[in-house]
Amino acid sequence: MSGRRGGNTIRGPRSALTDFLAANNISAQQIRDDYQRRRQEGEEDAGEGASAQAPQQDDDEALAVAAQAEEDEKQTKKRKRNEKDAIDKIKKAKASKGGKGKKKAKRGDPDLDDDDGEEYEDEFNKKARPAPGQFEHCEVCSKRFTVTPYSKEGSDGGLLCTPCGKEFTKDLKKEQKAAQKQPVSRKRRKMESEKLDGVAAGGAKSLVQLCINRIAQHHDDVEELGDLPENLLDRLSAIFSKKRVMKSKTLPLFLRPDLDAVIVHDAAYLEEEDYQQIFAVCPNMRKLALSNTCQFKDASVDYMLERCHNLQHIQLYAANLVTEEMWHRLFQEAGSKLHTIKLKWLDAAFEDDVVAEMAECCPDLERLKLKLCRRLGEPAVEHIATMKNLKHLSLQIGNSVSNDTLIDLVTKRGSKLSTLSLDKFIDADNEVLQAIHDNCKRLSKLRFSENDTVSDAGFAALFTNWSNPPLTFVDVNSTRDVDNNNPTGPEEVIGVGSSGFKALMAHSGPALKHLDVASCRFIELSAFIDVFNGAQTYPALEYINISFCNKVDTSVTAGIFKSCPSLKQLVAFGCFDVQDVVVPRSIALIGVPRAQDAIEQFGVGIGVEEAIGRMVEVGA
């Protein structure tokens, strides 16, 4: 027998069981005393209750006492019942196991009261965890497995085999995560993200938005989308793409034989069979817009050419597995009907001669967007210059294109163009702008960004005395001199500067909807104040981006709020002098630093006048 050590002597009756309990620091004596005490208390209460009921007393007090006694009795009865239930449960559980051990202990210990023995034996004669190396049945799947030190315990106390154990911990982790409170910063980030998406951050969301969110949440359970109109279908597919659930399973929801357009904003999870399905279900489509179509291969293009004879608009972003010959074939066979081609992110194939093919086979082409196609260069631009019906042209070509070619392009096509977007043509110079000035008479959207050659004077010349009507969309972001050794810029201002900006606003102010002068850091504060002086209004202006124009300060913001009655979004990243802004109703201010929750960043029920008033107070 173990445990005959100095400090561990046990008084009173001993058995193998008591020795075991002693080894585990459990005092059998204490348990017995507790039990005795509880039994006695129970008997006393019962006795009291009975004696209170016997004498017939009309006294209120006596009744109250009786009531109290009854309560106590009830409680003790309940306690006893609970105890009894617990004991019964343990007894039942012990019925199958450890019967042998129990009998042994009982026989070896006649002095102990029967009830006592049962009770604490039950409670503490729990089945010990089998040692590693022994076999045990899994609680969940009842398979036999070998116990290891890493075996997990299941919810009922039994052990789980390895796969069930893994499942169990995974579920547990999920539960814990769900129960965890989201940190406050996450909430703020979500709010900013919603603002950038155009979803109103203040006030109630629109019902359409709420429904779309809910459907996206339960994307697994949606079986079909019924007769939703195409615009809603598009919004839904956008949200599905955003949440990365546009997969083989959810794609069929968006395919219907009567659809005119198939738009998938993120086709990264789609594979060949899915593309086959698209063309099989919607052969009458006129518009195909697939972004991130990494798995779009030659076979799919082939099937598309076979099935879809009405294609007018093709938009394929990142279709890098399509080979050169296939592109040629595509334009040869489908080119005659195409009037919109938008291609981005083509690195592996798509050379200049495909553009030549395009120019030849697509006489009706009106919209062309070629961005980030790595193999295109100057010859491509030359071929584009021959496309006679171009109305909207958007180019971003990495390889260098000479100014002469650009000027040639603008001269030949400028008169018909209503959209011209020349992105990242770093070396384009004042002559190109001059060509635009001379040839473009009906432009409404102009982008000329990421350039460090054109001077402020060049921009001013463009917008002064220009016979083109006011533009609705102007994007001249990142037109500035980039020289780390000379941060304040050269003497003669490069890029959009004060005079260029003022000329721009003077020319296009009345009709301008979208203005982007981000990173034009040489525009002076005086120019901003002049343009947004509160007296002059720009009725159509809805979106302004003045990020990284670090001369902007709070008064400019106030002026903007006053001068732009239709303003919806003002993006001002990196404008460190803009502080303590009070934003009027329905305007979203994005990107201002040191924004705390106390400073309202989205308009909440305040009119413009009041907002400006408050800002002036704070500034004063």
Add this chain to the structure above:
Amino acid sequence: MNDLTEYVTLISSDDFSYVVLRSTACISPIIRRMLDPSNGFMEASTNTVHFDNINGIVLEKVCEYFYYNEKNKDAKDVADPDFPTELCLELLMAADYLDV
């Protein structure tokens, strides 16, 4: 009838009627135009609008949404209203129709 009544009635395709405040119903620009007396629609004179394409359950949720919207118009960080997921698609179509 020069004064506009405070309450208007919206009737669903299965003949359920919902009486709501005019201001809440007019959160939907479609309803507002229908009830505007200067447009001369029958709905304006009777202050009642029939929706043949929206059923009772969906219309009830729409009315709830009207009140939720008006109550939280100027508030910040409002909780999203609760509605059963099964109703979602029909509710989406109704919301799109009412432009709300």
